[in-house]
Amino acid sequence: MEKERKIDMHVHSDNSPDGKHSPMFICEQAVQNELRAIAITDHCEIDNYKSQGYDSATFHSYFETSKARVAFQGQLLVLLGIEIGQPLYDINLTERIVITKNYDVVLGSIHRPDGFDCDIKEIDYSKIDVYEFMRSYFSQLEEIAKCPYVDVLAHITCPMRRIQGLYNIDFDYSKISDATDSLLKTIIDNGKALEINTSGLRQPVGRTMPDVNIIKRYRELGGEYITIGSDSHSAYDVGLGLIEGMKIAKECGFDKVTFFVERQIMQINNI
């Protein structure tokens, strides 16, 4: 029964700088792990599109995933995805990337926040006001939630992997509840999906991104669309945490989970 429902909407192949395996091998592992569908969503960082080779990587990801889709037909639904980092840095480029290919799903994310010339992994959170930082991060995500070329807001609390997981800062979400509500309402008003990213479950932070309280709040405010993604960078991690993610979604009031085909919302019953 679970095979019918396990869909991993966030997977990286070796067409991402930090990915280890080819789309074909990932699909093979996904079949072994009894998944019904996966979306290969390689990185495309708009602010470093040409300088860091995302132009050719994006091309290879799309066509290798297309080949895997054919090769695994009948065994696994392979969705053509992309994770666009900083999509508003050059909205014309983002538009061109999305509309010139037939993507199933576009994830929007921020890895390099405004005002920083480094990745969120490299920021020294002991030297900044983390509340002010997260407010700014959420307001940047809010703009992405309005972008017509994005379907899913990915790992919206990503900096927490470091703030809580590495710097052990005791973050009190109630101090930014207004900013959180504003982001969630914008996601809802624009018909976007919220991702439950399960990668945190296998990292020191030990929980999903976002946390249960934010997923619950999204539901309370009227949110309907939850995708679940492992954010795996290795074929062996594909599908990890999906069942836990589905259980969390259920606890938060979601009887259905969402996936996308040709950028249209599809839903299946949750466990």
Ligand SMILES: [Zn+2]
């Ligand atoms: Zn990401």
Ligand SMILES: [Zn+2]
């Ligand atoms: Zn990712």
